[in-house]
Amino acid sequence: MKHIYFLFLLTSFLSFAQPTGYYxxxxxxxxxxxxxxxxxxxxxxxxxxxxxxxxxxxxxxxxxxxxxxxxxxxxxxxxxxxxxxxxxxxxxxxxxxxxxxxxxxxxxxxxxxxxxxxxxxxxxxxxxxxxxxxxxxxxxxxxxxxxxxxxxxxxxxxxxxxxxxxxxxxxxxxxxxxxxxxxxxxxxxxxxxxxxxxxxxxxxxxxxxxxxxxxxxxxxxxxxxxxxxxxxxxxxxxxxxxxxxxxxxxxxxxxxxxxxxxxxxxxxxxxxxxxxxxxxxxxxxxxxxxxxxxxxxxxYNSISVSMYPNPVKNNLHFSTTQDLDLIIYDVLGKKVLIEKVSSDQNSVDVSSFNKGIYLVRLISENGQVTKKLIKQ
Structure with missing residues (x-):
């Protein structure tokens, strides 16, 4: 499921109700x-x-x-x-x-x-x-x-x-x-x-x-x-x-x-x-x-991109040589931003976002990667 309370492989991001020591x-x-x-x-x-x-x-x-x-x-x-x-x-x-x-x-x-x-x-x-x-x-x-x-x-x-x-x-x-x-x-x-x-x-x-x-x-x-x-x-x-x-x-x-x-x-x-x-x-x-x-x-390992600063207050920057589709989701799974990212267009304004955790999906013709974003 990807819309209702969407989580992108978030084991390292959020904790869930599992017994201590189970794994x-x-x-x-x-x-x-x-x-x-x-x-x-x-x-x-x-x-x-x-x-x-x-x-x-x-x-x-x-x-x-x-x-x-x-x-x-x-x-x-x-x-x-x-x-x-x-x-x-x-x-x-x-x-x-x-x-x-x-x-x-x-x-x-x-x-x-x-x-x-x-x-x-x-x-x-x-x-x-x-x-x-x-x-x-x-x-x-x-x-x-x-x-x-x-x-x-x-x-x-x-x-x-x-x-x-x-x-x-x-x-x-x-x-x-x-x-x-x-x-x-x-x-x-x-x-x-x-x-x-x-x-x-x-x-x-x-x-x-x-x-x-x-x-x-x-x-x-x-x-x-x-x-x-x-x-x-x-x-x-x-x-x-x-x-x-x-x-x-x-x-x-x-x-x-x-x-x-x-x-x-x-x-x-x-x-x-x-x-x-x-x-x-x-x-x-x-x-x-x-x-x-x-x-x-x-x-799924062929995208070379860095995202900074993180946490972010205003503008989120990307360092990449590829053309990427950018999708940002809130933790409810709602798409809050869809943009293009490239070496020429390498920043997006997230100043209007509420404080909290977001998930950033970057997609190229060669693959995709998902990153966690913290908005301050």
């Missing part, structure tokens, strides 16, 4: 050893860690109980309805649009939940969508019951997605009312290398989906080589991802950074399930683990 076992590690350390932190085994939290399996029915605190819409319509990523309507700039339908958790309206029949069109029922299909792991527990990657969704849209991988749709053969779509993968750019059918959520939730995948392959590292073949996976327990889909997920992770909504969901699931998604708490772990395998890696 101590991961400190100082990189690459696949870091992934294994994270697995030991979030799994259900007693690994002898100084700070040990054992994951709890609340059962398949327990997902609906978890959703009552983890997946309420307190961010878009802010009315406590079911927050369904396949029906929530948000435009490409992150602006909220009225939903075509909504579901409720209220006891007096139990008919919104899947009754076991129906669901032949959108807006009839919601059910439980396994972002990683159950067929991958033969519907076994605890994977089947893990709220970190099992989400509430419209039953009909869930069925249209089916078991297809996530990807970038070229020409859709089906589109939901919120713009999620299905069709052949776009075999170019960062999604090159796959041409079969994929499912693409709207931009607002692409990062959410990506971080669910990174969680899954970490949490179930010990089991994943025994899972069934899936196009997104390469059969290994370390890299796990087919190269095309690693590139896609990493791109989505960068383009749609962690939001307060994801943090709130992480906290709610932790309260119920006793483990966390490390890639929400520490988005930088993705790069630290998979950097050697990322085909897109160079595209």
């Amino acid at each position: 101590d076992w991961a400190n100082g590690r990189n690459g696949y050893p870091l992934k294994t350390a994270l697995k030991e932190i979030i799994d259900a085994n007693n690994d002898g860690l100084s700070t040990e939290y054992l994951s709890v399996d609340n059962g398949y029915g327990g997902l609906y109980i978890t959703y009552e605190t983890s997946d309420r819409d307190n961010y878009f319509e802010d009315n406590g309805t079911v927050l369904d990523m396949y029906s929530e309507r948000v435009d490409s700039d992150g602006n909220n649009l009225a939903d075509n339908y909504e579901y409720t958790y209220e006891i007096e309206n139990p008919d919104d939940r899947d009754s076991g029949s129906g669901g032949t069109s959108e807006g009839e029922y919601y059910n439980r969508e396994h972002v990683i299909p159950q067929s991958v792991f033969d519907s076994d527990d605890p994977m089947r019951n893990d709220a970190h990657f099992v989400i509430p969704s419209d039953k009909f849209v869930n069925a249209q997605r089916g078991n297809f991988p996530f990807g970038v749709v070229d020409s859709p053969d089906w589109t939901s009312t919120n713009g999620s779509k299905r069709g052949n993968n776009l075999n170019s750019g960062y999604s090159a290398g796959y041409t079969n059918t994929v499912f693409e959520p709207i931009d607002e939730f692409k990062g959410d989906i990506a971080r669910m995948f990174f969680y899954f392959v970490t949490r179930y590292e010990d089991d994943i080589t025994g899972f069934n073949t899936y196009d997104m996976f390469d059969g290994s327990s370390d890299k796990v991802f087919n190269q095309t889909f690693l590139n896609i997920l990493y791109q989505w992770h960068l383009d749609d950074p962690v939001s307060i909504r994801e943090q709130d969901r992480n906290n709610a699931i932790f309260a119920r399930q006793n483990n966390r998604n490390p890639f929400i708490d520490h988005p930088e772990y993705v790069q630290q683990i998979w950097s050697a395998s990322l085909s897109t890696e160079n595209n």
Whole structure:
């Protein structure tokens, strides 16, 4: 999510509600050893860690109980309805649009939940969508019951997605009312290398989906080589991802950074399930683990630019030899400034900004970078 309470990989900028010492076992590690350390932190085994939290399996029915605190819409319509990523309507700039339908958790309206029949069109029922299909792991527990990657969704849209991988749709053969779509993968750019059918959520939730995948392959590292073949996976327990889909997920992770909504969901699931998604708490772990395998890696480290002064009162200056698009967001995710930056046009006036923290995104044809800005 990038509009509602937008956070750009802010682990080093803001602190979140996670237990003291929760990630101590991961400190100082990189690459696949870091992934294994994270697995030991979030799994259900007693690994002898100084700070040990054992994951709890609340059962398949327990997902609906978890959703009552983890997946309420307190961010878009802010009315406590079911927050369904396949029906929530948000435009490409992150602006909220009225939903075509909504579901409720209220006891007096139990008919919104899947009754076991129906669901032949959108807006009839919601059910439980396994972002990683159950067929991958033969519907076994605890994977089947893990709220970190099992989400509430419209039953009909869930069925249209089916078991297809996530990807970038070229020409859709089906589109939901919120713009999620299905069709052949776009075999170019960062999604090159796959041409079969994929499912693409709207931009607002692409990062959410990506971080669910990174969680899954970490949490179930010990089991994943025994899972069934899936196009997104390469059969290994370390890299796990087919190269095309690693590139896609990493791109989505960068383009749609962690939001307060994801943090709130992480906290709610932790309260119920006793483990966390490390890639929400520490988005930088993705790069630290998979950097050697990322085909897109160079595209995101190729901008050479300095920004000063920081903190700033009036004019913000940039030192760069490239032409850059500049976007500044406040911590609510609102775009407060869009400008061009170059060696000739190398300053912007931020004197009218309120005091506080802002996020500066600089984009060139070669890549992008995000920096924190403090306005005094």
